[in-house]
Amino acid sequence: MTEIKNLEERFQARIDDEQKIEPRDWMPDEYRKTLVRQISQHAHSEVVGMLPEGNWITRAPSLKRKAILLAKVQDEAGHGLYLYSACETLGTSRERTIDDLLSGKAKYSSIFNYPTLTWADIGAVGWLVDGAAIMNQVMLCRTSYGPYARAMVRICKEESFHQRQGYEIMAVLAKGSPEQKEMAQDALNRWWWPSLMMFGPTDANSPNSAQSIKWKIKRQSNDELRQIFIDRTVQQAEAIGLSIPDPDLKWNDETKHYDWGVIDWTEFNNVVAGNGPCNKERLAARNKAHAEGAWVREAAVAYAAKKAKRKAA
Amino acid sequence: MSENPNNWPLWEVFIQSKRGLDHKHVGSLHAADADMAIENARDVYTRRQEGNSIWVVESAHIHSSRPEDADSLFDPSDDKIYRHPTFYTVPEGAKYI
Numbered sequence: 001m002t003e004i005k006n007l008e009e010r011f012q013a014r015i016d017d018e019q020k021i022e023p024r025d026w027m028p029d030e031y032r033k034t035l036v037r038q039i040s041q042h043a044h045s046e047v048v049g050m051l052p053e054g055n056w057i058t059r060a061p062s063l064k065r066k067a068i069l070l071a072k073v074q075d076e077a078g079h080g081l082y083l084y085s086a087c088e089t090l091g092t093s094r095e096r097t098i099d100d101l102l103s104g105k106a107k108y109s110s111i112f113n114y115p116t117l118t119w120a121d122i123g124a125v126g127w128l129v130d131g132a133a134i135m136n137q138v139m140l141c142r143t144s145y146g147p148y149a150r151a152m153v154r155i156c157k158e159e160s161f162h163q164r165q166g167y168e169i170m171a172v173l174a175k176g177s178p179e180q181k182e183m184a185q186d187a188l189n190r191w192w193w194p195s196l197m198m199f200g201p202t203d204a205n206s207p208n209s210a211q212s213i214k215w216k217i218k219r220q221s222n223d224e225l226r227q228i229f230i231d232r233t234v235q236q237a238e239a240i241g242l243s244i245p246d247p248d249l250k251w252n253d254e255t256k257h258y259d260w261g262v263i264d265w266t267e268f269n270n271v272v273a274g275n276g277p278c279n280k281e282r283l284a285a286r287n288k289a290h291a292e293g294a295w296v297r298e299a300a301v302a303y304a305a306k307k308a309k310r311k312a313a
Numbered sequence: 314m315s316e317n318p319n320n321w322p323l324w325e326v327f328i329q330s331k332r333g334l335d336h337k338h339v340g341s342l343h344a345a346d347a348d349m350a351i352e353n354a355r356d357v358y359t360r361r362q363e364g365n366s367i368w369v370v371e372s373a374h375i376h377s378s379r380p381e382d383a384d385s386l387f388d389p390s391d392d393k394i395y396r397h398p399t400f401y402t403v404p405e406g407a408k409y410i
Contacts, residue, residue, distance in 0.1 A: 022380065024377065024379065024380050025380045026380075026381070071360075074356075074360070075360070078356075078357050078358075078360065081342060081357050082340055082357075085340050085341045085342065086340075088323070088341070093320075094320070094323075094343060095317060095320055150340075151340070154339075154340075158360075158361070297319055297320075297321070298319050300321065300344075300345035300349060301318070301319050301321065301345050303345065303346075304345035304346035304349070307346060307348075308346070
């Protein structure tokens with residue numbers, strides 16, 4: 001008992017001293033569990049996040065936009081892989097992590113359970129969804145677990161183009177015909193609130209946050225990050241002549257932040273619980289892809305064995 | 314650690330970003346064999362011209378020191394400050410040393 005207590009104290013002292021925790025270091029079980037849950041959810045989000053965007057690859061309005069979207073979706077696959085690898089350093093097997101996604105046991109970001117109805121949605125996803133994700137990911141570059149932090153640094157480097165290309169799509173549409181501008185505004189209207197939900201429950205309703213902040217897994221609270229995102233994004237919307245769909249949005253000269261309305265947490269909880277517009281579709285698509293890729297995984301193993309045998313002969 | 318024989322082993326990836334520099338560990342991936350690991354490493358870790366050369370090593374072949382041994386393992390170098398040039402007094406007036 002005292003030994004565990006000593007280990008925990010040394011662990012916390014290392015974190016307080018801003019030293020990273022590495023895979024083979026001793027860590028409390030809860031720290032490990034929290035990270036496995038968080039990193040695998042994050043990885044699943046990257047992977048499932050390819051689906052709403054993949055929906056528009058064949059229908060992108062120009063070759064340039066198509067090439068950009070392909071590159072972005074390919075990045076998301078890479079980000080998923082960086083994160084699965086980081087998760088694996090905690091002693092989980094890749095197979096189990098993926099199985100948990102496919103069986104519906106593991107969660108991924110609820111934002112990807114919304115449909116991408118028009119081309120402007122691809123703009124809104126890049127600008128708002130990637131924008132919100134970046135807020136979180138920039139913070140996670142300084143997370144206390146070494147492999148997670150390193151994956152995040154890599155991801156953040158690549159992610160900034162994602163947000164910019166989305167914002168550019170919105171800016172071009174907003175400057176286009178009245179119909180195009182309307183399409184951009186409609187996408188903003190539909191994606192705004194779900195994007196704010198991406199930061200998670202309010203601090204008051206986020207019981208695990210305090211421990212995560214003490215362990216420096218997180219360094220800023222959900223509400224803090226959400227507020228910074230709002231402050232930045234409102235200005236960006238104004239710059240391209242679109243309006244944020246929140247009648248309560250108002251600059252507060254005292255706090256130097258925007259005041260804003262209330263998130264519909266019933267909707268949030270409903271989507272998390274599996275009842276969003278696309279939950280079933282997303283999971284079915286992942287299961288289908290995994291099942292249809294089974295022969296490739298088997299063939300690769302057989303081919304590798306054959307090559308090794310030939311080499312030995 | 315694989316539960317299924319059809320699962321690909323894990324490989325650690327090292328990238329040299331420019332000729333003359335060290336190969337640096339960048340992460341890991343699963344692949345059926347070394348050739349596939351190199352190809353996948355190219356797609357995953359060098360999408361933006363980060364690479365000039367790739368090494369892959371099966372993770373199972375890496376041996377490492379134990380973090381809990383770090384104190385005693387590295388202890389011998391703690392008290393040998395004479396291995397650093399700053400330990401020595403250079404007479405005044407001497408140059409280029």
